Amino acid sequence: MRGDRVEVVIDAGGEVRTYDVVATRNGRRVEIETGRGVVTVSEVTRSGTPVRTARFMANRILALVEHPAADQNIAREDIEPHLPGSTG
Template sequence: MKGDRVEIVVDAGGTTRTYELEATRAGRRLDVTHGRGLVEVTEVTRGGTPTRTARFMANRVIALVEHPAEQRPAAGEVVTLRRSA
């Protein structure tokens, strides 16, 4: 869903690099898979077609944080507009 975001921190030989991937359009989501020494983040359409893929070596990944999109607006995001009489 648009707003899905994944942050990946990778060891880059003495320093770290942070990558942020985000679903770019409505109806797309991010899928995270890992296996055989790779961590893969793929942006997928509603129909299941992959559009973008990022691959990282699993032994270099320090942290992977998934931030799912909000289903409903939070209480602080809802603004009530009133007309003055």
């Protein structure tokens, strides 16, 4: 979904670098795969064809943050606490 974003923070030998992989067009999404010490973050089309790919060594990753593109109303509902006895 356009607006999906994955932020990868890595240790680059004495400094910290941040990389963003963003779904740039409608119908594209960002997928994460891990295997054999490598993390692959790809922007893919609806059919699953990779458009852009970034690969990182897993032992260098400090943080991997997914920022899904979501409707504001849905996100607000997920964040609001539901207390026992309250309506809504």
